[in-house]
Amino acid sequence: MSEDNQGILWEVFLQPKPGRPFKHVGSLHAYDKKMAMTSARDLYTRRGEGKGIWLVKSQDIVSSHPEDGEAFFDPSNDKVYRHPTFYSIPDGVKHI
């Protein structure tokens, strides 16, 4: 390990209650998983903000590139038939 001794950067995700999706809430420094978990609890759940914690090393996160954002997400724009409003249903038909 180099003189850089503040530990690894971790990203913290919290689940506000069971059944809800996990959301990114911030990051922290820690040297190992156990310490990261304890710090995440102390730093991000002091007021019952979460009932579940996920931790991911920042370096392991794969993300899209903002610069090619538009082209990358382009395929979603021209497929209107993916939306329910695309379809016409005869008047009076219910529960569909």
Place this chain on the structure above:
Amino acid sequence: MDDPKKLAEFQEKIDADIKIEPRDWMPEKYRQNLIRQISQHAHSEIIGMQPEKNWLTRAPSIRAKKILMAKIQDEAGHGLYLYCAAETLGVSREQVLNLLHEGKAKYSSVFNYPAITWADMGAIGWLVDGAAIVNQVSLQGTSYGPYSRAMVKICMEESFHQRQGYEVVVSLAKGTPEQKQMAQDALNRWWWPSVMMFGPHDAESAHSNQSLKWKIKRESNDELRQRFIDKTIHQGEILGLTFPDPDLKWNESTGHYDYGKIDWDEFWNVVKGNGPGNKQRLNHNIAAHEDGQWVREAAIAYADKINSKTKTA
């Protein structure tokens, strides 16, 4: 030099209130401005724990001690959220700490004043946190995503800080004449440093214009200062306390309080390191960092051991 086309696109995004994220293109000066402001903000949270820790062991009740402890713990958290936000801009935690320890980074000057009586715990929560909240509520709208998100979380946590401080002031102001005098003395000592927390007047503020144009800051120093003064006066008067400013006066035509001249010589003197507590605060922070060296070493050794075990298994 930054590419003018990119610069124009960047400004368009800012004008449309689209947040800037760590991997987005940004002008180098935007990045540097943010690093300076966010790390300064982080240092203030961390150094700001010191005047309060002074009273932890002498808090007048278990209730007061538990509250103070919880507040100090929050401030440590605020410092950490902000250090992480600064790191998303490409500086390391070590760099940021080194700049502080070498005296090259600033923190809020208000923390260089000593907390000499229990009433100061009240005045700090009421006035210093109160001023910080006015600033931080405004900064929730900052253009840099990670900074803005940290501010939202911090503001949520701050809401009890000011109330607990005000409660201390209330109980003293309603106590014996000596206790009321303690509250008044604390107000006298902390009022002007709190008013100065917003920084120099707009006309003299070095970074202000560009910061506002890039929406790093959303409101000027003087606007924020005025808001703080306007909302605080009544909170003191209702307790029968007076503010140490003979020129303080409600102005019917502006709808704001007029206030007296700020002693900027004192402000700059403290900023330059000559306040009553600058040396002590910085030395204490350095000592705490150095005392933690063995803990970091042990934690690294432990992590290495765990890692080599999982590799051979």
